[in-house]
Amino acid sequence: MPGCPELELITGFYDARQCAVLLGHFLQEHQWPDNRYLFAGREFVLPRLQTWHADPGIRYSYSNNLLETRPWTPVLLDIRAKVQTFLRRGFNSVLVNCYRDGADHVGWHADNEPELGAEPLIASISFGAERPFLYRRKHAAVSGKLILPSGSLLIMQPEFQHAWRHSVPRQADIDQARINLTFRNVIQPEGVD
Numbered sequence: 001m002p003g004c005p006e007l008e009l010i011t012g013f014y015d016a017r018q019c020a021v022l023l024g025h026f027l028q029e030h031q032w033p034d035n036r037y038l039f040a041g042r043e044f045v046l047p048r049l050q051t052w053h054a055d056p057g058i059r060y061s062y063s064n065n066l067l068e069t070r071p072w073t074p075v076l077l078d079i080r081a082k083v084q085t086f087l088r089r090g091f092n093s094v095l096v097n098c099y100r101d102g103a104d105h106v107g108w109h110a111d112n113e114p115e116l117g118a119e120p121l122i123a124s125i126s127f128g129a130e131r132p133f134l135y136r137r138k139h140a141a142v143s144g145k146l147i148l149p150s151g152s153l154l155i156m157q158p159e160f161q162h163a164w165r166h167s168v169p170r171q172a173d174i175d176q177a178r179i180n181l182t183f184r185n186v187i188q189p190e191g192v193d
């Protein structure tokens, strides 16, 4: 992307017909949990729906362990296979997000948890409503904005998590859902069972 070589957007990774099928699957058949969690004795409302799926034995402290680890579903395995073939690398986990409408969002963050290792490459697929993806340098007044089309694959190179933060802000005029799958590779520390 202009000004941000650590981001690469592949449009049409899934075509419109595939997007319609997959969006329908995630909205109607995927088992979403409630977005209210109890954490340290207080209720915490996540402004989106999320599930986390990983290979056996993979654990991740994302969001202070709010999320249970689920097995892969057949649909998620199909998508993972396509991403892995395209990128020629493996992913052992995926975070699945549903932004139900423009009120759902994610604040400024970097995906740089220690379990993702020093060089976290993340592959992000979008289905459904187009939402702006904002990014800004951590230590400089540089920022940018991408629109993520349905069926697109956004490749975030490791340096993106080191040097930038990103967000998907609220957008009042959006009343359609966006599904976002972020494939990751969690590194299990040696000696931990």
Ligand SMILES: [Mn+2]
Residues within 6 Å of the ligand: 109, 110, 111, 166
């Ligand atoms: Mn993120």
